[in-house]
Amino acid sequence: MRLAELSERSGVSTATIKYYLREGLLAPGHQINATTAEYDEEHLRRLRLVRAMIQVGRVPVATVREVLGHVDDDSLPRTMRLGASVWALPQVPEPDADDEFVQGARIAMEELLAKLGWSHAQSLTTLSPSFRSLVVAAAALRRIGYEWSIETLVPYARLMHQVAELDMEFMESHVTEAEKAEVAVLGVVLVEPMLRALHRLAQEEESSRRYGLE
Amino acid sequence: MRLAELSERSGVSTATIKYYLREGLLAPGHQINATTAEYDEEHLRRLRLVRAMIQVGRVPVATVREVLGHVDDDSLPRTMRLGASVWALPQVPEPDADDEFVQGARIAMEELLAKLGWSHAQSLTTLSPSFRSLVVAAAALRRIGYEWSIETLVPYARLMHQVAELDMEFMESHVTEAEKAEVAVLGVVLVEPMLRALHRLAQEEESSRRYGLE
Structure with a gap:
């Protein structure tokens, strides 16, 4: 054309x-x-x-170029290609390693991964911006005075694992490796807002069911 | 003190x-x-x-004042109090109602709610910013040329409903109505980033399990 x-x-x-x-x-x-x-x-x-x-996604042009470089990189095995593509998207900045809340949250989140049996994620922690986001979010809660326990997070993590399984099934329905990496990037840019909206709608539904509208 | x-x-x-x-x-x-x-x-x-x-959460001061007004409003029944508190937080802007993708997405998302049996959420659609976010995200996918079907979304919605049930259990462990509304607001500001991080970590774990690191 x-x-x-x-x-x-x-x-x-x-x-x-x-x-x-x-x-x-x-x-x-x-x-x-x-x-x-x-x-x-x-x-x-x-x-x-x-x-x-x-x-x-409001991703800067230079970052788009970097993401596409990973999406098109045939030399990478699939897991690394998917990871590199998504990790190149804008992420939370590296937290202050000297901060006591960050230190505590990092240890607790490593315990969480061990408890979940997510051994692959455990071996990636220092590399993964997702793990860093988790540490930052957990540290923010504690810093602000809200206590959470690993036990509270376990059932949430298990459900998100089931969501990730659905993601993989969807991704596998695409043929080429480049298309699979594209789907992973789109998941972050376009599907996460949808998932967040579904979560909030589900809260409204469940709240109305439990407490009524009157 | x-x-x-x-x-x-x-x-x-x-x-x-x-x-x-x-x-x-x-x-x-x-x-x-x-x-x-x-x-x-x-x-x-x-x-x-x-x-x-x-x-x-980077919420503007005027918005914080509005949110707190709802959190403290003893005249509201619980569902409306939780809803008003969360809905007052910054949300996606109202989409263009004349846009064909928005119109199509709205109809499809109403069908999704019917299929899920989320009757309370169905009765709230025109009011709810969460429903609006869902329509905006669904319209964005279609506009960009990515087809999705209601059938693909159903299992995601069911899992997010289970997440919402965990949210409610956690919220109910707080005593006063104002504290419950506070937890709902914190859920959006502090817990959603954690959930998103858990989701991405679960993807990394599942991807490594399925495809290995080599």
Whole structure:
């Protein structure tokens, strides 16, 4: 398809597509002659992913480029490719390692992983921004004076593991490795807000069931 | 306790406490004489909540005041009190009702609620910012060209319902109605980031288990 059709089918303006091409977020089309290039379904799919990150996820252009580098990296085994793609997205900053709440939360969260039997996650802790987010959130609660126990978190973690199993089933329904990595990125940018909304709606439903509306 | 002790126990500076008092986010202490006021445990608890909203949740001061108005509103039955407190927090803006993707997503999400048997949530749809967030997220996926089906969402919604049941058990362990509403607000500000981190960690664990690290 020509640029005009790519624009029409994606809903992205030709000016924006040209910008993405210049920034290297989209591979060049197949040049037919000096002024015309041809694009295919792969361009369309990539364009949608770039748009999701930039317009919905508000991911900076330089970060999008980095994420795509991992998505396209055929040299990585699947787990590392998925991980690197998602980890390149904006994450919470590294917490202050000297902070006593951070130190306490890190130890407690490592205990949580041991209790859950998440041995792979245990071996990744120092690398994983997800583990860091967990430590930051747990430290924030304690710093503000709210006590939590590992026991309270275990059933939550078990349910989120079931959610992750659904994620994997969905991801596996996609054929190529690059598509699988794309799905993982989209999960963060587009599906997490949906999951959060479902969670809050479920709270409203359960609250109404238990306490009524009167 | 005096202001200095309140500051020390909460970790909030006296200047910030005075600012919260001036802004009406904290009830005045019990005046002992012209220059000294006495604060109690309730002040400490409220101070922690205000700090969680402002420092961790980045909630604007005017919004914090509105949230606290609902938390403290004894005239509301429990469901409405919890709902009003959480709904007053910053939410996604109202989507464009003329947008075809929004219209389609709204109809599909209403079907989802019917399929789930979430009758209370169904009766709240037009009021609920959580439903609106769900419609916005679903519309964003379709607009970007990613198809989803209601059937894919059902098992996710069922798991989030189980999470909501855990939330309610935790909330019910708090005594007063105001404390229950506070826990609901904290759930959004402090617990949702934790849940999101657990979800991503569970994905890493499950991905490593299925595909290995090599």
